[in-house]
Amino acid sequence: MKKFSDTPKPNPRNPNTTMARKRARKTKEYRNWLDLPKDVTVSILQRLGAIDILESAQKVCMLWRNICKDPSMWRAIDMQNLGDLHNMPYDLEKMCIHAIDRSCGQLRDINIEYFGTDELLIYITQSTSQLRCLRLVCCYYITDKKLSELAAKLPLLEELDMTISSLSEEPLEALGRCCPLLKSLKWNQLWDGRPHIRIEGDEEFDDDGVALAIAKNMPELRHLQLIGNKVTNDGLQAILDGCPHLESLDIRKCFNVTLSRNLGKRCAERIKILRHPSDSTHDYGFMAEISD
């Protein structure tokens, strides 16, 4: 638990005491970090993520405290964390709500990892109707029903990232209908793949539900990431038909797709940035449970 002011007692041998700092100020190498232009400081502090801002940065000095109270600091809320919620001394949902309150309705961009719920989604959409970017990673408690319902409160949504969830394709229809500005969609799952132990006729291994919902409801899509999806070649064709403006497509770990001949050619012609089913996922942080 980070203590508020654990300043050590004065000690001439300790280089970090007030006296030592006063001496340091006389050297040529001293810079007053509080003299930085405000938006540079904001840019630095925003990169720390909400937890470090609330627990540390805002407790450093009055200037930073005031910067951290400014609603404009909270237009983007990044609740990045390592997912070890059981070890954390904080209730992340409460912290997130506090951060949303600080935005005073100016929230545009939020990233929630490992703790999102329907209630939190309701809170977000009540705070602002102008959300542009929504990222929900490993938020297993968010339901199809609630997300479908709340789609109507996200009319300005441009980017949606639902990485590893309990969702089916159901919310995609409402999202497509209610979010005409949606340009980027990530709808990633954890699928083991294992194409080599496929059983003929087993529906569980083929599922174009998500692909068809996207193809049918999201004609303005520019960027699509569908990692670990059970989409087949048919589903992929439907996406190419239904999303004529698609520029980038990431179908890593989509083991039912074979990009040979016509489909491969069509993808190569249409898509500027294509990541193939067998491409490495080393830069995608959520495959811990799956061996490559």
Next chain:
Amino acid sequence: MALELKSSDNKIFEVEELVAVQSETIKSLVEDGCADNVIPLPNVDSKTLELVLDWCKNHVDMKLDEEKLKEYEDKFIEVDQAVLYDLLLAANYLNIKDLLNRACQKVADMLKGKTPEQIRETLNIVNDFSPEEEEEIRKENLWAFEE
């Protein structure tokens, strides 16, 4: 096409236009036709300007090699705090977006995971909170689990 830039300590740097216009500030001057003479940069000393121009030149040269550029950037930003500070100010003043982002990220990386006191030590900042403000922050701390 070459431009002449003058640092705060009166050193003149001759630079290709293509390199110099990585700075949006200089780019505007060029577009407005104000770049015929020496361009004075009173807010940037020669030591910092040399580094900044090195960044700009490499970003032109390595534009197509993402990996090489990343390697260069990572090495470039490994500098003393004072130099980092000066780079931040210069990048902000000259409006060089990628340098500003990289430098801000470097500072953020230095501060991540640190306690308030550790941050103060790192950046030589004084704790100037009043007891009232300290109390206000303590009261806000609704998210901590009871110990």
